[in-house]
Amino acid sequence: MAIAYDFDGTLAPGNMQEHQFLPDIGIKPHDFWKEVHEVAQAHQADEVLVYMNLMLRKAAAANVPVRREDFKARGKSIALFDGVEEWFGRINAYAKAKGVDLKHFLISSGNEEIFAGTPIAKEFEAVYASKYLFDVNGVAQWPALAINYTTKTQFLFRINKGITDISDNASVNKFIPKDERPVPFEHMVFIGDGSTDIPCFRLIKDQGGLSVAVYPPGRKGAKDKAEKYRQDGRVHAVVSATYTDGSELDKLIKARIDFVASRHALQSLL
Numbered sequence: 001m002a003i004a005y006d007f008d009g010t011l012a013p014g015n016m017q018e019h020q021f022l023p024d025i026g027i028k029p030h031d032f033w034k035e036v037h038e039v040a041q042a043h044q045a046d047e048v049l050v051y052m053n054l055m056l057r058k059a060a061a062a063n064v065p066v067r068r069e070d071f072k073a074r075g076k077s078i079a080l081f082d083g084v085e086e087w088f089g090r091i092n093a094y095a096k097a098k099g100v101d102l103k104h105f106l107i108s109s110g111n112e113e114i115f116a117g118t119p120i121a122k123e124f125e126a127v128y129a130s131k132y133l134f135d136v137n138g139v140a141q142w143p144a145l146a147i148n149y150t151t152k153t154q155f156l157f158r159i160n161k162g163i164t165d166i167s168d169n170a171s172v173n174k175f176i177p178k179d180e181r182p183v184p185f186e187h188m189v190f191i192g193d194g195s196t197d198i199p200c201f202r203l204i205k206d207q208g209g210l211s212v213a214v215y216p217p218g219r220k221g222a223k224d225k226a227e228k229y230r231q232d233g234r235v236h237a238v239v240s241a242t243y244t245d246g247s248e249l250d251k252l253i254k255a256r257i258d259f260v261a262s263r264h265a266l267q268s269l270l
Helices: 029-043 047-061 068-075 084-097 152-161 169-173 195-206 222-231 248-269
Strands: 002-005 103-111 126-134 140-145 188-192 210-215 237-240
Touching: 002 152, 029 047, 047 103, 047 126, 047 140, 084 248, 103 152, 126 152, 152 169, 152 188, 152 195, 188 195, 188 248, 195 210, 210 222, 210 248, 222 237, 237 248
Parallel strands: 002 103, 002 188, 103 126, 188 210, 210 237
Antiparallel strands: 126 140
C-alpha cells in the first residue's frame, strides 16, 4: 500500500519557500508569487520553472547563498501540521499489525532541497519534488526537475509500476498488466490540499484508490473551499490537516488500511 502526499498546505502550512527563504532574500510572499504569476503570464511560461528561476535571480541580487546545504538548512525551520512528525511511525505500526506493507511518497511542486531539511524527509520511500542542478561547488545553477499540477500524475503511475528512477521513461510507459503492478491503484491514497492536486485527486479516485483533501485547521473559509472538491466529485473525503492519533484523518487512513488488508485476504481465497 502507498500513501502519496503533497507538501505545501498538506503536511505544513503555506508554501515552503515562505518559511525562511523569502525572508532571507527580503521579499514578501505576496510580492514574490505575484511576480511569478506576472512573468509566467507574460511569457506563457510554466509557473514552477518561473518561481525556481526567480528564486536564484533574487538570491543572487541579495547576495544570499544557494548551495544545497543552504536550502536544506532552511527546511529545518518549517513548522509542520499538528501530529505530522509522529504520524509515520504510528501509521506504519498499524499497517504492519494488519499485514500491510505501507510506503510513503512525496509528490510536490516545492523544492526537494528545502524538504530534505525537514524532520520527516527520512520517512519517505521516494521524494518527487522540483529540484535544481548543482555545479561542482554545490551551487544551484538551473532547474533539474519542475513538477506542476499535471506532471504530478506521472509519479502516481511510477509508484503503481514500482519505477522510482525519474530518468527511466521507457519503463513507466511500458505496458504492465494491472495484476502484475507492485502497488495497485486500489491500494493507493493521495492526500492534498489545493487546485494543483486536482489531477492526482481524480486519477486516484477514478482508479479505485482513496483521494483525500485536507484543509488547515482554524483558517476561516478553508473547510468550505476544500469541501468544493468533494462536491465536484474530485475527492472522497475532506478532513482537517490534523495528523494526531484519533483525528479524522487518522481514522480514515486506518480504515483504508483495514480495507486493503481485507481485500487481500478475500483475493487470496479466490
